Structure formats: structure tokens, C-alpha cells
Amino acid sequence: MSNFFKDTDIDTSQAEAIVTETLKNCDDGELYLENHKSESIVLDDNKIKSSTYNSDQGYGFRAVTGEVVAYSHSNDISKESLRKSSENLKDTLKSKKGTYNHEIPKTNSKYYENINPIESKTFDSKIDLLNSVNNYLRSKGSIVNQVTANFLGEHKSIEIIRSDNQVLKDDRPLVRFNVSVVLEKDGKKETGVYGVGGRQSYDDYLKEGSWKDVCDEAFRIANVNLESKPAPAGEMKVVLGPGWPAILIHEAIGHGLEGDFNRKKTSAFHNLMGQQVASEGVTIVDDGTLHQRRGSLTIDDEGTPTENTVLIENGILKNYMQDRLNARLMGTKSTGSGRRESYKHVVLPRMRNTMMLSGKYSQDEMISSVDKGIFAVSFGGGQVDITSGKFVFNCTEAYEINNGKIGSPIKGATLIGDGPSILKEVSLVGNDMKLDPGIGTCGKAGQGVPVGVAQPSILINKMTVGGTKL
Amino acid sequence: MIKDQEFLKDIASYCIENSKKLGATDVGVKVIHSVSENVSFRNKKLDESNRADSFAVNLTTYIEKKKSSINSSDLSKSNLEKLIERCIDATKITPSDENNSLPDKDLMSKEIRDLNLYDETHYSNDKKIEFLKKVEETASTDEKIVNTEAGFTENKNNFILANSNGFLSGYKTSNFSSSCVAVSKINGAMERDYEFSSTRFLQDMMKPEEIGKIAADKAIKKLGPKKIKSEKIGVIFDKRISKGILSTLASAISASAIARGTSFLKDQINSEVFPNSINIIDDPKIEKGLGSQNFDSEGVETNSLKLVENGILKNYLIDTYYGKKLNLKSNGRSGGTTNLYFENGTLSFEDLLNSEKKFLYITETIGHGGNIITGDYSVGASGFMVEDGELTYPVSEITIAGNFKEIFKNITLANDLEMKYSTNAPTLLINQMTVAGK
Numbered sequence: 069m070s071n072f073f074k075d076t077d078i079d080t081s082q083a084e085a086i087v088t089e090t091l092k093n094c095d096d097g098e099l100y101l102e103n104h105k106s107e108s109i110v111l112d113d114n115k116i117k118s119s120t121y122n123s124d125q126g127y128g129f130r131a132v133t134g135e136v137v138a139y140s141h142s143n144d145i146s147k148e149s150l151r152k153s154s155e156n157l158k159d160t161l162k163s164k165k166g167t168y169n170h171e172i173p174k175t176n177s178k179y180y181e182n183i184n185p186i187e188s189k190t191f192d193s194k195i196d197l198l199n200s201v202n203n204y205l206r207s208k209g210s211i212v213n214q215v216t217a218n219f220l221g222e223h224k225s226i227e228i229i230r231s232d233n234q235v236l237k238d239d240r241p242l243v244r245f246n247v248s249v250v251l252e253k254d255g256k257k258e259t260g261v262y263g264v265g266g267r268q269s270y271d272d273y274l275k276e277g278s279w280k281d282v283c284d285e286a287f288r289i290a291n292v293n294l295e296s297k298p299a300p301a302g303e304m305k306v307v308l309g310p311g312w313p314a315i316l317i318h319e320a321i322g323h324g325l326e327g328d329f330n331r332k333k334t335s336a337f338h339n340l341m342g343q344q345v346a347s348e349g350v351t352i353v354d355d356g357t358l359h360q361r362r363g364s365l366t367i368d369d370e371g372t373p374t375e376n377t378v379l380i381e382n383g384i385l386k387n388y389m390q391d392r393l394n395a396r397l398m399g400t401k402s403t404g405s406g407r408r409e410s411y412k413h414v415v416l417p418r419m420r421n422t423m424m425l426s427g428k429y430s431q432d433e434m435i436s437s438v439d440k441g442i443f444a445v446s447f448g449g450g451q452v453d454i455t456s457g458k459f460v461f462n463c464t465e466a467y468e469i470n471n472g473k474i475g476s477p478i479k480g481a482t483l484i485g486d487g488p489s490i491l492k493e494v495s496l497v498g499n500d501m502k503l504d505p506g507i508g509t510c511g512k513a514g515q516g517v518p519v520g521v522a523q524p525s526i527l528i529n530k531m532t533v534g535g536t537k538l
Numbered sequence: 539m540i541k542d543q544e545f546l547k548d549i550a551s552y553c554i555e556n557s558k559k560l561g562a563t564d565v566g567v568k569v570i571h572s573v574s575e576n577v578s579f580r581n582k583k584l585d586e587s588n589r590a591d592s593f594a595v596n597l598t599t600y601i602e603k604k605k606s607s608i609n610s611s612d613l614s615k616s617n618l619e620k621l622i623e624r625c626i627d628a629t630k631i632t633p634s635d636e637n638n639s640l641p642d643k644d645l646m647s648k649e650i651r652d653l654n655l656y657d658e659t660h661y662s663n664d665k666k667i668e669f670l671k672k673v674e675e676t677a678s679t680d681e682k683i684v685n686t687e688a689g690f691t692e693n694k695n696n697f698i699l700a701n702s703n704g705f706l707s708g709y710k711t712s713n714f715s716s717s718c719v720a721v722s723k724i725n726g727a728m729e730r731d732y733e734f735s736s737t738r739f740l741q742d743m744m745k746p747e748e749i750g751k752i753a754a755d756k757a758i759k760k761l762g763p764k765k766i767k768s769e770k771i772g773v774i775f776d777k778r779i780s781k782g783i784l785s786t787l788a789s790a791i792s793a794s795a796i797a798r799g800t801s802f803l804k805d806q807i808n809s810e811v812f813p814n815s816i817n818i819i820d821d822p823k824i825e826k827g828l829g830s831q832n833f834d835s836e837g838v839e840t841n842s843l844k845l846v847e848n849g850i851l852k853n854y855l856i857d858t859y860y861g862k863k864l865n866l867k868s869n870g871r872s873g874g875t876t877n878l879y880f881e882n883g884t885l886s887f888e889d890l891l892n893s894e895k896k897f898l899y900i901t902e903t904i905g906h907g908g909n910i911i912t913g914d915y916s917v918g919a920s921g922f923m924v925e926d927g928e929l930t931y932p933v934s935e936i937t938i939a940g941n942f943k944e945i946f947k948n949i950t951l952a953n954d955l956e957m958k959y960s961t962n963a964p965t966l967l968i969n970q971m972t973v974a975g976k
Contacts, residue, residue: 332580534974
């Protein structure tokens with residue numbers, strides 16, 4: 069039984085009939101229903117700055133024939149609204165004729181529990197913890213200029229009704245806990261940010277005082293940056309630390325391997341399938357099946373179970389990430405990568421948890437091999453132009469390397485590179501693969517979705533570092 | 539189609555009355571309805587059509603100095619009743635903050651001026667398709683163009699903002715926009731560029747042929763870029779990105795950044811932060827303006843503000859909460875700037891390009907490398923080399939870096955200001971920045 073039609077003038081079987089009738093001459097499509105509850109509680113400047121609860125519900129009705137997608141969404145779940153959407157879709161596709169593909173794999177695996185993190189921790193205890201964070205950080209001395217901490221929690225229930233009454237459901241918890249601290253010393257101010265999260269309850273990430281580790285890490289980063297000097301400018305060797313710096317992989321090659329850009333031939337990778345695109349020791353996967361990870365999904369937003377997709381194996385390009393539409397048009401199968409931000413958005417092929425697997429070198433070996441370069445430990449955000457292949461990301465913690473030794477911290481600088489060639493510049497792959505702490509959100513076509521990344525330490529032979537010191 | 543004011547007012551009043559009944563001492567609410575229709579094309583064929591019909595209620599309840607909020611898209615009274623109860627429960631147990639309050643009554647907007655922000659014309663999907671065909675036909679005439687994408691979006695929006703001090707007002711707005719992205723290719727390497735037009739009124743849009751032609755020309759010009767050597771050089775910002783300087787200024791002078799002490803312009807009020815030839819204005823009352831408004835997101839009257847006069851920082855952007863922290867009155871900037879722009883400089887575009895032998899002309903930046911706390915700036919960039927006033931060859935895979943404090947003091951403006959966005963700047967020159975390349 070569906071909860072979406074309770075208190076409406078329409079029941080499940082009537083909705084199913086509208087879906088089947090609307091899609092009868094289409095290649096694909098579905099009615100996607102979503103109920104989304106979320107909360108945000110923010111402590112800032114010694115006060116609870118805001119506490120907000122959001123409740124959103126609606127449907128997105130999609131019909132696909134050939135390359136054409138017709139979409140209509142509304143938060144009014146009613147007979148009239150669905151009929152109007154149906155007319156709209158049929159009108160757009162009136163000159164097309166398709167054959168509905170009923171095939172959709174089934175799964176019994178679940179990668180997270182159906183819990184509602186908002187309700188599983190009391191409001192009072194969240195406020196108390198935020199105040200404890202503030203007190204703990206401010207007790208580190210007058211150097212602490214500003215503290216911001218916040219809880220972001222959500223519970224999303226989705227239901228996908230396909231033609232001929234196929235119904236698929238998923239319930240997805242997601243939390244994130246973030247701390248940001250600004251330190252001031254000798255008139256200089258610097259920030260440190262750290263966070264944790266995933267598809268469990270808050271307390272799974274914060275138990276036994278582990279929230280203090282989050283505070284300590286934010287404080288440590290800000291402290292390092294207080295001592296930073298101007299970053300160098302120009303091409304040099306770069307050692308990336310393990311974990312979160314894998315957003316390099318996400319930006320540099322992940323986006324370029326999404327099915328839509330390759331079907332449309334607008335990706336710099338579209339004619340490189342089966343070719344050597346990375347050094348031999350490089351293997352990269354996109355895995356939606358890791359338990360409780362931020363980027364994991366039991367089924368994607370088209371109902372396809374997720375999988376562990378091998379993108380690059382020992383340097384050879386093996387697969388793109390596909391949703392149903394792009395897979396059909398490219399003559400292959402969906403990889404369970406069809407995602408959307410909400411019922412207000414169309415499905416696009418997207419990343420889940422993108423990971424470079426471990427090699428055999430130690431981080432020390434990498435650093436000692438570098439005469440002049442930088443060691444980048446933590447990053448802010450990144451961006452890519454998938455057509456030219458150029459990508460950037462910003463260091464938030466980095467050091468210079470001189471004669472094989474780590475030197476002074478350097479100011480935040482942007483690193484720029486070329487996607488299709490950067491992985492050929494990876495000369496050493498570390499043995500220390502690490503997952504990120506569960507904080508990533510990826511933006512594409514105005515849609516944000518939670519993702520994860522992982523990598524070991526890597527040595528890149530040549531990258532442009534965008535500092536100010538020539 | 540779009541719901542009328544009475545429908546939205548009824549919901550706003552319901553929220554205020556029920557919150558008060560449950561113990562709220564003050565209430566603020568916004569009710570919004572928007573309908574959006576989008577058609578997109580790819581390589582001269584229909585790719586996607588998308589119709590969106592969305593409601594939203596944003597409610598904030600106060601119990602003395604305690605505050606909490608809820609947002610919902612379900613306007614049914616049974617849902618609202620439950621959510622209001624939840625909001626009041628959360629308000630009761632949220633710690634109080636002496637700066638929480640509705641805006642002062644005497645600052646509230648008293649009358650609504652018709653700023654010509656709503657065009658009721660409906661452009662049917664068939665007409666959008668005709669428009670996009672013309673865009674893409676023009677965009678794909680040159681054989682170097684291998685891919686085109688174009689879209690047309692029509693937006694109609696109506697809202698009511700209300701609070702328990704008796705404020706209840708709103709109005710309709712519309713937006714028509716079309717864009718084209720062209721991909722060019724030579725020797726296996728591709729480049730991408732775009733053009734777009736976004737206006738309140740359909741009749742004011744750029745012609746489709748113009749949009750397509752500009753996107754294609756720009757994408758072709760970028761082909762075969764070189765990476766240049768690292769050096770310090772004068773950098774010219776194209777109009778597409780020069781407005782970013784104003785967005786940075788706006789973040790740095792928001793009352794929140796100032797009150798929290800997290801702005802590189804803290805304590806710079808009444809100091810010279812730009813060269814003395816520079817004036818920066820934020821004017822909410824421009825007819826048909828993309829950033830125009832009668833009042834801010836709290837209902838406070840907004841008027842034109844000189845943020846920078848003869849290079850001197852004159853005003854912060856102030857809302858009620860941070861205004862109280864700073865002991866300043868709101869100047870109607872809750873929600874940020876409106877139509878923000880540099881007054882024109884004196885040099886023509888050509889004279890600016892000829893003012894030195896060699897420049898780097900940047901048309902696109904990538905990444906989020908601006909730090910509002912320290913003023914440090916480092917982003918990826920692409921554009922052209924300028925030699926003796928001529929754009930000689932395209933440049934890419936470089937970064938530009940500096941600090942905003944110095945960047946601001948080294949700006950020279952051209953006189954080619956155009957009001958194309960809500961934030962607008964003429965072409966501008968920054969005397970010297972560090973470019974990292976080879």
C-alpha cells in the first residue's frame with residue numbers, strides 16, 4: 069500500500085492506470101513520488117542561529133521516447149493534477165512512437181536501515197551538543213574568533229510506479245554534522261572546517277565524545293593555516309593525501325565518464341573507450357553499494373539496483389556510468405547511476421562513491437622522491453569543464469615540499485589540470501586508500517546529490533599550482 | 539495558471555492566526571506559487587520539455603526572543619496545522635537570542651510601486667520550439683560546431699509576505715530566458731561557449747539568431763588554446779566575469795560577515811577600498827530590472843543605496859538581525875543586493891585594451907577560490923592574450939591569483955556597462971595579478 073495517496077482523491081490503482089495509459093506509446097518513463105523531511109540546526113556566534121524543519125512532498129511524471137524526455141512535476145498529488153501532467157507529456161510526445169521496456173532488475177540487498185534521523189535524536193540533545201561544541205572550541209583560548217556548528221538531517225521516502233503496476237520503493241536516511249572555526253592571531257584570520265556523515269543516525273557518528281575529534285580536526289586545520297605563507301605559482305610535482313582529495317578523481321575524470329556527455333559526444337573522453345587513459349597502476353570504480361555511505365543507494369532514482377561499476381582498470385577505460393535513457397541509446401545497461409535531486413528534477417547519470425583503489429607505495433616514498441612541489445592534504449570544492457577537460461580544486465590544507473621533506477604550510481591555492489591527461493601523470497599510487505568522512509555534495513545541471521569519494525595517496529608528476537609567488 | 543493574491547493571502551493569514559493561537563508572540567510568513575515551463579533542444583531536435591508547478595510556505599514563529607522556522611510545499615490546512623504545531627514546539631525549546639525580532643514597524647514598506655516586473659504573455663511550447671530552431675540553426679552554420687544545446691524557460695511567480703504586525707503584501711513577477719551552448723572541435727580537441735538572454739518581458743529578449751551566432755562565434759574563437767608561462771601581468775575581466783568582483787564585495791560587506799568578524803573589509807567603513815574614480819550602486823527600483831523589488835525578504839522598504847562613493851565604502855548590506863548586532867537600522871538588504879552595478883568608467887573598451895602593450899583577457903573563471911575572510915583569491919581561468927590592443931590567441935589551463943584588498947585598489951573601468959544580469963559591471967582591468975601556467 070502506498071502512503072502517498074492517503075488523504076487525496078486518488079488511490080494507487082487509479083494512479084497506476086494513469087501511468088500505464090500515459091506511457092503506452094513510450095520507450096520508458098515512470099511516476100516518481102517523494103516525501104522528504106529535513107532539518108537544519110545551526111549554532112553560530114555563540115547562539116542557536118536557526119532551527120528549521122522542512123516538509124516537502126510531490127511527484128515527477130516522466131515519459132521518454134527516443135531521445136526526448138517529457139517531464140511534469142507538482143506538489144499537488146491529486147487526480148486533476150496527474151491528469152494535467154499526463155496530457156502535457158502526451159502532447160510533447162504526440163508525434164513519437166516507442167516500445168516500453170518493462171525490464172528492471174530486482175534486489176533484496178539494502179545498504180542502510182529505514183530510520184528517521186531527525187526523530188531518533190531529541191531536539192534538546194542536539195541543542196546541547198551544539199553548545200558543547202561551542203564551549204569546547206572556545207575553551208582552547210582567545211585565539212578562537214568564531215565557531216559555527218550544525219546538524220543537517222533528512223529522511224526521504226520514494227516510490228516509483230512504472231507502466232503495468234510495477235512499484236519500487238526506498239527509504240533513505242542521511243545526516244551530516246559540521247564544525248567550522250575561525251582563529252585569529254597577530255591580526256591574521258584563518259578558517260578550519262571539518263564534518264562527518266552518512267546514511268545512519270547522528271549518534272552513530274558522534275558517540276563517545278567523537279564529536280570532539282571533529283572539533284579538533286577543524287581547529288588543527290585553522291591552526292596550520294595561521295602559519296601559512298604565499299603558495300608558489302607554476303607547474304610542479306604534487307602529492308595528494310588519501311581520502312577527501314579524491315575529489316580530484318571526481319572532477320578530473322568522474323564527470324567526463326557520465327553516460328549523457330558521452331552519448332552526446334561533448335565529453336573529452338567520448339572516443340577513448342578501451343584505451344589507456346591512466347598510468348598502469350590506476351584502477352577507479354564508482355560504487356553505490358557501500359553500507360551506510362553518503363553516496364550509496366539501494367536502488368537509484370529510476371528503480372535500478374546500484375552496483376560497483378569499474379570505470380578504469382589498470383589504466384584502461386572500461387565503462388561509463390549510465391541511467392536507463394543513455395544506456396538504451398548507447399546499447400548498454402543501466403549501471404544504477406540514474407539520480408535526481410528531488411521530484412522537481414529529471415534523472416541524470418551521476419556518480420555515487422567514486423574511488424581510486426590502493427597501489428603499493430607508501431606516502432613517505434612519494435614525498436621523499438620530490439625535489440620541489442606541494443603536498444595537498446585537504447580540499448574545498450572543485451569544478452570541471454567536461455568539454456575542454458580542464459578542472460580545478462582548491463587546497464584548504466597544503467605544504468611545500470623541498471628536497472624530499474615537508475616544509476611550511478601554504479595559503480589556499482587553486483590547482484588546475486587537464487582531465488584526460490592528468491591520470492597519465494600519476495606516477496605512484498599509495499597503499500593507504502581511505503574513504504572521505506561523508507560530506508560531499510556534487511552539483512550538475514543545477515541539481516545537488518550526496519556523493520562519496522576515496523583514494524590512496526598519489527604522486528602527480530606535473531600540475532599547475534595557482535599561488536601568488538613566482 | 540498562477541494563483542491570485544487572495545488565495546495566497548488566505549494561507550498567510552491562516553498561518554499567522556494559528557501560530558498566535560498556539561502561543562506565538564510574533565509571526566512572519568511567505569507564501570509562494572510559481573509555474574515554470576521549459577523546452578530544450580539539442581542538435582536541432584527536441585530534447586526535453588518540463589513543466590513545474592510549485593507551492594512553498596516559509597513560516598517563522600517567535601515566542602518573545604525565541605525563534606524557529608518551517609518550510610513546506612503542501613498548502614493543505616491539515617498539513618499546515620501539524621507543521622505549525624511542530625514549529626511552536628521547537629520555538630519553545632530553542633534558546634533565546636536578544637537580537638531575534640520582526641523588523642521595526644516604521645521601516646516597513648508602505649506602498650507598492652508598479653516596477654513593471656510582470657508580463658502576462660504566455661509563450662506556448664510550439665512558439666518556444668520555433669524560437670529554439672532559429673537559435674540552433676544559426677549556431678550550427680559553421681562546420682567547426684559539432685554540438686549545440688538550447689533552452690527556453692518561461693517563469694511566472696506570485697507571492698505574499700506577511701507578519702503579525704499587520705504587514706501583508708506581494709506581487710507577481712515573470713521571467714523569460716533562453717540560452718545556447720555551442721561545442722566547437724578542431725584536431726580532436728573541443729571547446730564550449732554560450733550566450734543567453736534573460737528578461738522580465740518577452741518582447742525585450744535578444745533575437746534567437748543573435749543568441750545562436752554569439753554562442754557559436756565564441757566557441758570557435760576558443761579553439762586551439764595555449765598554456766602560457768607563469769608571470770605577473772595586467773588582467774582584463776570580460777563583462778561576463780567582471781560582475782564577480784561586485785558579488786565578492788557584496789559578500790564582504792553583508793552585515794552578517796561584518797558582525798561575525800569574518801570579512802576582509804571589517805572596519806573599512808568610510809575608508810578608501812577602491813580607486814577614487816569608482817562608484818558602486820545598488821538600486822532596487824529599476825523598471826523591469828532582474829533584481830528589482832519593492833521591499834526586501836522581511837518586508838522592509840528598499841531604496842537605492844550608494845555602497846561605494848568616490849572609492850570610499852559608504853554602506854553595509856543590513857538586515858534586521860545583524861543590524862541589531864551592529865546597532866544599525868536595516869537598509870532593506872535582507873536577502874542581499876538587488877540591481878548592483880559599477881557606474882561606468884571613462885575609457886572605451888578599445889582604449890582599455892590599448893592602454894598597455896600586453897594583457898591577459900579573461901572570459902571565464904572556474905572554481906570557487908575566493909576567501910571572504912582573508913581576501914585571498916585563486917581561480918582557474920581561460921581567455922585570450924591581448925597584444926597591441928588585439929586579441930591574438932586563446933589561453934587556457936592557467937590560474938589567476940591575488941588578494942581582493944589589492945585587486946579592488948587596482949581596478950580601471952571601461953565605459954561599456956550593460957544591464958544584462960541583476961549584478962552588472964563594465965569590462966575592467968586589474969593592474970597586476972599573478973598568472974600561473976607553465
